[in-house]
Amino acid sequence: DAGITQSPRHKVTETGTPVTLRCHQTENHRYMYWYRQDPGHGLRLIHYSYGVKDTDKGEVSDGYSVSRSKTEDFLLTLESATSSQTSVYFCAIRGGAGAGDTQYFGPGTRLTVL
Amino acid sequence: AQSVTQLGSHVSVSEGALVLLRCNYSSSVPPYLFWYVQYPNQGLQLLLKYTSAATLVKGINGFEAEFKKSETSFHLTKPSAHMSDAAEYFCAVSGGRANSKLTFGKGITLSVRP
Numbered sequence: 001d002a003g004i005t006q007s008p009r010h011k012v013t014e015t016g017t018p019v020t021l022r023c024h025q026t027e028n029h030r031y032m033y034w035y036r037q038d039p040g041h042g043l044r045l046i047h048y049s050y051g052v053k054d055t056d057k058g059e060v061s062d063g064y065s066v067s068r069s070k071t072e073d074f075l076l077t078l079e080s081a082t083s084s085q086t087s088v089y090f091c092a093i094r095g096g097a098g099a100g101d102t103q104y105f106g107p108g109t110r111l112t113v114l
Numbered sequence: 115a116q117s118v119t120q121l122g123s124h125v126s127v128s129e130g131a132l133v134l135l136r137c138n139y140s141s142s143v144p145p146y147l148f149w150y151v152q153y154p155n156q157g158l159q160l161l162l163k164y165t166s167a168a169t170l171v172k173g174i175n176g177f178e179a180e181f182k183k184s185e186t187s188f189h190l191t192k193p194s195a196h197m198s199d200a201a202e203y204f205c206a207v208s209g210g211r212a213n214s215k216l217t218f219g220k221g222i223t224l225s226v227r228p
Contacts, residue, residue: 002155030166033215040123042218043202057217090157100146100165100208102217105157 003027004106006091011111019078021109023091025071031094032074034058034066036087044088049074049096081113098104116141116207120219128227133192135222137179137205140186146208147188148216149179153201161203164188175199200226 003026013019021030031050035043035058045058045064055066063085065077078085088110092103117140139145148157148164162173169181175198177191187203194211205219 036221040220042220044218044223045215048215092158100163102148102160104160105150107157 004091004093004104006089006106006109008109009107012108012114013081014114015082016080019081019111020112021076021089021111023074023076023106025074025093027093027095027104028071029093029095030071031103032068033092033094033098034064034074034076035090035092036060036085037090037108038087043045046076078111081111083113085111086113087111115218116145116209117168117221118205118207119206120205122222122224123220124225126227127195129197130194131188133177133195133199133224135190135205135224137188137190137219138186139188139205140208141207141209143209146214147179147181148206148208149173149177149188149190149202150206151175151201152204152221158204161190170178190212195224195226197228199227200224 005024007022012077034046037043040081049055049068067075088108090107092109094103119138148163150160152158162171164181172178177192202221202223204217204221208214
């Protein structure tokens with residue numbers, strides 16, 4: 001295992017409430033990513049981080065924000081959850097900046113927005 | 115810009131038969147290519163990757179893939195399917211520069227019949 005944990009693993013919430021998902025790594029890797037997985041869409045990048053306090057948007061960032069105050073933690077916040085954000089969320093880490101460096105994935109968080 | 119096409123969403127084979135999962139990519143720069151496997155209710159695990167060292171890449175669990183630039187393909191094969199190979203498989207492409215992001219295909223579900 002790549003030393004990545006995600007919490008919570010499952011969450012059910014109501015439309016309009018804020019939700020924060022946590023990704024924690026023990027590898028001291030610089031790069032961290034948040035993806036969502038939906039049937040028929042594969043994985044799509046939400047936000048990523050290339051260092052403490054350094055983050056950038058991915059292709060599906062609307063309605064999401066992130067924060068990284070220390071190397072090991074990368075938080076994903078749904079500011080006001082909507083039913084379209086029901087999904088499985090994966091965190092990934094990568095040690096190097098090279099395009100060939102492997103991303104390692106966490107176990108995922110299944111989020112249901114009612 | 116980069117993209118991945120995985121034709122079909124489901125492949126079914128008999129145990130012991132050849133497994134062939136197709137992946138075609140588009141990239142404006144020399145690509146790095148990855149195959150990941152996802153077992154039910156788990157995160158993604160790297161099967162193999164192409165980083166320009168050799169066009170035929172061997173991975174875990176008896177899988178291999180061949181990079182064919184002329185066909186812009188990176189198909190995944192395994193000579194003899196096992197029941198434990200039943201999973202979802204994702205092809206992904208990364209560009210050739212530092213800090214490049216992964217772009218995933220939509221995934222293919224592999225079923226193995228006894």
